[in-house]
Amino acid sequence: MKKSRIIAILAMISTLCVFLTACGSKKASTSDQGTTKTPVKISFWTGLAGPYEKNLNKVITDFNNSQKKYKVVATSQETYDKLNQKVMAAAKSNSLPVLGMASYTSLPDYKNNGFIENLNAMYKGMSASQKKDIYSAFLSGSKIGNSYYSIPFSKSTRVMYVNEDILKKYNLEIPKTWEQMRKDGEVLKEHGIYAYGFDQSFQMEWEGLLHAAGVTPITSAGKVKLSSSKAITAANFVLDMIKDGTAKSAGSDIYWTNSFVNGKSAFYIGSSAGMTAIKQVAPSSLNWTTAVVPSYEGKSGTEVAGNDIVLFKGASQEQKQGAYAFMKYLLTSKATTKWAMLTGYVPLTKSAVKSKEYQAFLKSNKRAKAAVESLPDSFSTKSFVGYNEYYTDELNAFDSMLTKQTPAKDALTNLAKQAKKIISDNKNN
Amino acid sequence: MIKQKPSAKTTLIAFLYLSPMLIIIGTFYLYPIVMSFAMSFYTKYNFYTNKVSEVGLSNFVTIWTDPDFIEALKNTIIFVVGVVPLSVIIALVIAILLNKINFAAGFFKTVYFLPFVTSTVAISLIWQWIYNSQYGLLDAFLGIFGIKPIDWLNDPHWAMTALIIMTIWQGLGFNIILFLAGLSNIDKRYEQVAQIDGANTWQRFRYITIPLLSPMTFLVSVTSIISGFKVFDQIFVLFGGNPGPGKSTLTLVFYLYEKFYTEWKYGIAAAAGVVLFTLTLIITVIQVWYSKRHVHYV
Numbered sequence: 001m002k003k004s005r006i007i008a009i010l011a012m013i014s015t016l017c018v019f020l021t022a023c024g025s026k027k028a029s030t031s032d033q034g035t036t037k038t039p040v041k042i043s044f045w046t047g048l049a050g051p052y053e054k055n056l057n058k059v060i061t062d063f064n065n066s067q068k069k070y071k072v073v074a075t076s077q078e079t080y081d082k083l084n085q086k087v088m089a090a091a092k093s094n095s096l097p098v099l100g101m102a103s104y105t106s107l108p109d110y111k112n113n114g115f116i117e118n119l120n121a122m123y124k125g126m127s128a129s130q131k132k133d134i135y136s137a138f139l140s141g142s143k144i145g146n147s148y149y150s151i152p153f154s155k156s157t158r159v160m161y162v163n164e165d166i167l168k169k170y171n172l173e174i175p176k177t178w179e180q181m182r183k184d185g186e187v188l189k190e191h192g193i194y195a196y197g198f199d200q201s202f203q204m205e206w207e208g209l210l211h212a213a214g215v216t217p218i219t220s221a222g223k224v225k226l227s228s229s230k231a232i233t234a235a236n237f238v239l240d241m242i243k244d245g246t247a248k249s250a251g252s253d254i255y256w257t258n259s260f261v262n263g264k265s266a267f268y269i270g271s272s273a274g275m276t277a278i279k280q281v282a283p284s285s286l287n288w289t290t291a292v293v294p295s296y297e298g299k300s301g302t303e304v305a306g307n308d309i310v311l312f313k314g315a316s317q318e319q320k321q322g323a324y325a326f327m328k329y330l331l332t333s334k335a336t337t338k339w340a341m342l343t344g345y346v347p348l349t350k351s352a353v354k355s356k357e358y359q360a361f362l363k364s365n366k367r368a369k370a371a372v373e374s375l376p377d378s379f380s381t382k383s384f385v386g387y388n389e390y391y392t393d394e395l396n397a398f399d400s401m402l403t404k405q406t407p408a409k410d411a412l413t414n415l416a417k418q419a420k421k422i423i424s425d426n427k428n429n
Numbered sequence: 430m431i432k433q434k435p436s437a438k439t440t441l442i443a444f445l446y447l448s449p450m451l452i453i454i455g456t457f458y459l460y461p462i463v464m465s466f467a468m469s470f471y472t473k474y475n476f477y478t479n480k481v482s483e484v485g486l487s488n489f490v491t492i493w494t495d496p497d498f499i500e501a502l503k504n505t506i507i508f509v510v511g512v513v514p515l516s517v518i519i520a521l522v523i524a525i526l527l528n529k530i531n532f533a534a535g536f537f538k539t540v541y542f543l544p545f546v547t548s549t550v551a552i553s554l555i556w557q558w559i560y561n562s563q564y565g566l567l568d569a570f571l572g573i574f575g576i577k578p579i580d581w582l583n584d585p586h587w588a589m590t591a592l593i594i595m596t597i598w599q600g601l602g603f604n605i606i607l608f609l610a611g612l613s614n615i616d617k618r619y620e621q622v623a624q625i626d627g628a629n630t631w632q633r634f635r636y637i638t639i640p641l642l643s644p645m646t647f648l649v650s651v652t653s654i655i656s657g658f659k660v661f662d663q664i665f666v667l668f669g670g671n672p673g674p675g676k677s678t679l680t681l682v683f684y685l686y687e688k689f690y691t692e693w694k695y696g697i698a699a700a701a702g703v704v705l706f707t708l709t710l711i712i713t714v715i716q717v718w719y720s721k722r723h724v725h726y727v
Contacts, residue, residue, distance in 0.1 A: 392687060395671075403584070403674035
């Protein structure tokens with residue numbers, strides 16, 4: 001009896017020790033630095049999964065094979081939501097990786113919280129022509145003030161998907177302007193077809209309309225023009241189409257993809273990255289193509305979306321050098337062309353678009369053309385500290401217009417108030 | 430061993446036996462709870478460096494003056510009131526029916542229990558299709574009776590109802606199993622005696638089954654209310670990461686999630702957590718107090 005009790009106690013103590021050691025053990029060093037033979041490990045967290053993850057690994061393998069000093073190891077966090085949560089937890093526990101993907105709109109918040117390093121040293125190492133080669137919309141998203149904090153990576157623009165069968169049947173042409181699309185809607189509505197289908201919200205298209213109309217909703221100086229008359233008019237343009245029965249939101253479906261392939265609308269404006277999903281679900285009998293988003297008030301503008309790559313704080317000097325080398329590699333014409341061809345994201349540089357390889361790709365993939373043609377008129381939205389909070393409010397404002405029929409003027413005036421408060425609160429902090 | 434008087438030595442041994450669990454509870458439950466309470470009072474605070482520059486009550490003032498929080502509180506209460514009584518009643522009825530039949534009872538028990546062991550994400554995705562206003566099964570079914578299609582997931586007036594229906598369906602199996610366990614514990618002789626005394630089915634149900642099942646009813650309602658207050662996953666998936674059309678299914682935990690993960694307002698999120706904790710505690714205390722008067726343990 002006594003013996004068994006002693007054994008039990010010893011067993012408990014040893015279990016406890018194992019448990020405590022496991023809890024208290026220091027995290028394994030993330031780098032195998034210091035030795036000359038083993039390459040420096042550059043950890044890289046992504047939000048990409050499935051085929052995207054596979055294709056990213058192909059590009060990473062190319063980099064790893066191109067030199068012997070560094071080894072980039074990507075870890076997929078499956079989704080961007082999970083990635084953001086993981087970054088938050090890692091920042092709190094001082095265990096951030098070397099590199100990570102991040103939306104360019106979160107850069108000011110990341111910087112403000114001391115998560116990321118500026119990349120001026122890396123950009124300084126690039127020639128003026130190399131920098132000029134990168135599309136300005138992408139580069140402007142990587143900047144806060146005069147400093148660079150990211151490199152553009154998985155980028156998409158807005159494009160218009162077109163159901164060619166519907167156009168043929170009703171003798172219509174691809175609209176060049178929003179006005180034209182609205183007129184097409186009048187014809188189509190009698191046959192139970194919408195002209196314009198959009199994802200859950202039309203907030204990105206609204207920002208595109210504002211850009212075309214020459215309005216910056218929130219300037220870099222923090223001036224808020226969200227409720228200006230032009231902003232209200234642009235929102236009302238789409239809301240009127242919805243009221244008319246010529247436009248429709250995907251609502252809880254989130255994406256209009258399924259409705260588009262089922263012929264519910266002739267046109268669908270969405271992300272160029274959504275093409276993969278459309279290809280997967282579109283029946284082979286459906287004839288569809290893509291076009292540049294129609295112009296508004298004589299001008300075009302499509303908002304850039306997608307993710308950048310940031311360098312987190314805490315990396316060693318060697319890891320930083322490795323991170324710079326990898327980022328520069330991704331910006332080379334060869335790497336960005338390969339990445340764009342594999343995934344459907346747009347190439348980051350003008351030279352990549354002009355490259356023989358990519359031009360040949362466009363010839364055999366005509367639907368990829370619209371995204372590239374949109375690049376000269378694309379723009380990055382101006383982000384600021386507290387942008388994520390503002391973005392939630394912005395989506396709520398549009399949701400309220402769509403589901404509660406809140407007039408655009410009221411919703412946008414309220415949004416402007418919220419934006420002003422967020423900007424001033426963060427200035428005071 | 431049980432009759433042994435407690436001494437320093439026996440206490441130490443007991444503590445050692447308990448220590449693994451105590452460490453786990455301490456690390457993953459108590460410490461976060463204490464930290465969240467503390468964080469709810471941090472008004473100027475760097476979450477990442479743990480530097481607190483100002484302490485006060487302003488987080489609580491902020492949430493109580495935030496229309497979204499009030500909306501979340503209201504929606505949570507509507508949700509709990511909508512789900513708990515209905516799910517208890519339906520589960521009780523089904524459990525009694527299952528208890529009466531011998532044929533295929535095991536099969537039905539499995540069928541009812543399946544949703545409970547299926548992941549919430551999978552369930553929500555399936556219900557997304559069921560509720561779809563264009564291709565959904567539910568609207569097609571209602572159409573047979575001449576009911577016009579309802580846009581369950583996009584109409585702010587119906588979104589909460591959609592959520593309640595799905596949650597009741599999902600939790601039914603677990604409640605049925607609990608009630609079946611409760612029913613099998615009721616001594617058959619009570620019913621037989623009542624039958625001899627001439628009690629009809631309703632009287633036997635009302636004066637024997639219900640009182641003797643009350644401990645289980647109490648357990649089911651307490652767990653349902655607590656899980657009702659914590660509702661989040663179903664909403665997140667059903668409405669694609671949004672709090673429903675026009676925030677119609679914004680609940681307390683969703684509010685907390687948005688403040689913490691999207692808006693990075695840690696103090697406010699913690700304050701919302703404290704309110705949720707207090708609310709659940711108050712309701713549980715009331716239930717325990719009520720159970721002492723009305724729950725009959727045999």
